[in-house]
Amino acid sequence: MKNNISTMMDGELFEDEADALLDVIKRDASAHRDWATYHLIGDVLRQPEYVRKDISAGVRERMKNEATVLAPRTRGLTQKVRNIALSAAASLMALGVVTWMSVQITPETNPQLALQQSNIRPVSMKAQAKSNDYLMAHQEFSPSNDMNGGASYIRTVAYSPEEKAQ
Amino acid sequence: MRRWFVCCGLLLTISQAYALEGQANLNWLKTAAFAGHQTEYTGIFVYQYGNRLETSKITHLIEADSEYEKLESLDGPKREIVRHHGQVWCYLNHKMVQVDSQQGRGGFPSLLSDELSALNQNYIISDVGQGTVAGYNAQIVLFKPKDDLRYTHKLWVNTDTGLLLKATVLSERGQVVEQYAFTQLKIGGDLDRSSLVPSKSAAKVQVEAPKANSARVAMYKSGWVADAIPVGFTKMTEVQRPMPGKHAPVTQIVYSDGLSAISVFIEPVDSDEDDVEGMSSRGAVHMYHKVVDKNLYTVVGEVPPRTVMRVLDSIRYNGK
Numbered sequence: 440m441k442n443n444i445s446t447m448m449d450g451e452l453f454e455d456e457a458d459a460l461l462d463v464i465k466r467d468a469s470a471h472r473d474w475a476t477y478h479l480i481g482d483v484l485r486q487p488e489y490v491r492k493d494i495s496a497g498v499r500e501r502m503k504n505e506a507t508v509l510a511p512r513t514r515g516l517t518q519k520v521r522n523i524a525l526s527a528a529a530s531l532m533a534l535g536v537v538t539w540m541s542v543q544i545t546p547e548t549n550p551q552l553a554l555q556q557s558n559i560r561p562v563s564m565k566a567q568a569k570s571n572d573y574l575m576a577h578q579e580f581s582p583s584n585d586m587n588g589g590a591s592y593i594r595t596v597a598y599s600p601e602e603k604a605q
Numbered sequence: 606m607r608r609w610f611v612c613c614g615l616l617l618t619i620s621q622a623y624a625l626e627g628q629a630n631l632n633w634l635k636t637a638a639f640a641g642h643q644t645e646y647t648g649i650f651v652y653q654y655g656n657r658l659e660t661s662k663i664t665h666l667i668e669a670d671s672e673y674e675k676l677e678s679l680d681g682p683k684r685e686i687v688r689h690h691g692q693v694w695c696y697l698n699h700k701m702v703q704v705d706s707q708q709g710r711g712g713f714p715s716l717l718s719d720e721l722s723a724l725n726q727n728y729i730i731s732d733v734g735q736g737t738v739a740g741y742n743a744q745i746v747l748f749k750p751k752d753d754l755r756y757t758h759k760l761w762v763n764t765d766t767g768l769l770l771k772a773t774v775l776s777e778r779g780q781v782v783e784q785y786a787f788t789q790l791k792i793g794g795d796l797d798r799s800s801l802v803p804s805k806s807a808a809k810v811q812v813e814a815p816k817a818n819s820a821r822v823a824m825y826k827s828g829w830v831a832d833a834i835p836v837g838f839t840k841m842t843e844v845q846r847p848m849p850g851k852h853a854p855v856t857q858i859v860y861s862d863g864l865s866a867i868s869v870f871i872e873p874v875d876s877d878e879d880d881v882e883g884m885s886s887r888g889a890v891h892m893y894h895k896v897v898d899k900n901l902y903t904v905v906g907e908v909p910p911r912t913v914m915r916v917l918d919s920i921r922y923n924g925k
Contacts, residue, residue: 577868577905580859593652
């Protein structure tokens with residue numbers, strides 16, 4: 440189920456499959472939670488200005504606990520230890536999901552990089568300049584010249600961190 | 606029977622409407638190519654590829670006999686490209702260097718009508734509405750390829766002048782490979798023409814006339830062929846050109862499908878230099894080098910990596 444949700448969020452499910460899955464998410468509370476969590480993780484990974492998170496359930500939960508504070512604390516230490524253990528487990532799990540997701544995402548968004556890795560070699564300044572010569576020679580005949588005009592030449596001089604390093 | 610006729614008529618009208626729509630969208634492309642040369646403008650545009658973003662300033666002016674164009678980077682180290690009188694000058698390492706002479710290229714309009722009709726065969730061209738870019742109204746035209754050997758192109762064309770305001774290259778999964786968009790633009794009117802007059806600071810710049818590029822790029826038949834060029838790409842030119850830092854002239858064969866081009870370079874391996882093999886990319890442009898039988902093959906194109914690799918692996922010598 441979790442796999443399916445993640446696949447759908449990547450836009451890789453067919454339309455009918457996605458419809459069926461959305462139906463399940465609407466009905467099944469745990470699937471709905473997974474759906475929300477994945478979106479939260481996605482939001483955090485994209486580093487937006489703010490992250491939307493539904494905290495109403497959390498607040499309600501806390502309120503319940505507040506009400507029972509009237510009773511003397513009996514299981515103080517054990518409860519605390521259990522809480523810490525649980526939250527540690529939860530954060531480990533979240534970390535696991537995040538790492539798993541980034542492992543999933545990286546090769547997808549970076550096919551060039553994945554391709555490069557098989558025959559990667561350190562690129563010297565000279566080699567960089569040489570590849571610019573090929574880019575220039577190619578740009579001269581590219582149809583993008585006609586539409587973008589000189590703007591398409593930006594590709595040949597675009598600033599890359601490799602050049603910065605030298 | 607009559608109903609059947611009505612149906613047929615309706616179908617005909619619909620198919621004609623579709624054909625006309627395709628034609629109308631092609632006209633937008635022609636207009637954009639025309640306006641790119643014939644419009645005076647100055648503006649700031651952003652270029653985004655991968656996770657990088659660059660801001661540049663562009664000025665395009667028309668003179669009686671030529672076009673003047675200056676592209677300067679606004680962030681990172683200073684980089685500048687000037688196209689004037691059909692020549693390309695590049696400000697690199699604190700000097701202006703002539704990097705290219707566009708002698709091999711015919712005057713505009715360079716988008717030929719048969720190239721445009723080939724576009725219709727290889728892309729589904731559709732009108733996807735209107736939008737605004739840098740405060741100007743734009744018609745949005747989508748070129749979706751019929752195979753996975755080329756990218757999807759989305760163009761925002763100004764409805765008044767035909768100038769291209771924004772262009773996005775998308776992968777088959779709909780991810781942005783690169784995009785460029787004006788954020789600030791002034792079309793026509795009173796533009797600053799001072800850059801047309803060589804300034805004192807420009808005179809100080811050392812102008813290096815490269816020995817290599819002074820030779821004329823001539824049409825030529827090398828005998829090299831690449832069999833796996835995708836359908837719809839036609840051979841535009843074949844030249845033998847000098848390249849900076851190369852001992853022997855390099856054969857360049859250029860193919861285009863009207864929206865993107867693939868260049869194939871073949872040259873003997875220079876023994877005294879370390880030729881880099883493998884794939885590299887800059888935005889939508891991918892470059893692949895490989896040494897085969899003492900020749901260095903290089904394929905460059907605004908096409909997905911798989912196309913570049915496939916083309917390179919199909920290069921062979923056919924004899925003259």
